[in-house]
Amino acid sequence: MKKTRFDIDWKRGETIKAEEIVFIEAQGKYTQVFSSRGSFFSDCMLAVWEKKLENDEFIRCHRGYLVNRRYIVRIHDKEIELKNGARIRISRRLRKETMKRYREYILNEA
DSSP states (O other), X not given: OOOOEEEXXXXXXXXXXXXXXXXXXXXXXXXXXXXXXEEXXXXXXXXXXXXXTTTSSEEEEETTEEEEGGGEEEEOSSEEEETTSOXXXXXXXXXXXXXXXXXXXXXXXX
16 A cells, blocks of 8 residues: 555644545545544545545445445445444445455455
């Protein structure tokens, strides 16, 4: 995974690495970014984050979520279980692609 860094407005202009992002949740025109260091709100829409992270290990599993594959513990029938205990829904439309991308990740890590 490339080492993408983002300047963020929380806590006096700190930066966050893409690998620290666990998942991003859409909240209307804004997003809430959940990271290994806490969460923060962003004025970027989910589609903007998806574009920024397109070469990193993120999966769009639902219209409202973008998940870092590194933090996935397992995928259940309709949701993803993450290392931090969060459970993220998988849409029917994106289930096949979510499973495919996660399998590719597992095979590349082995």
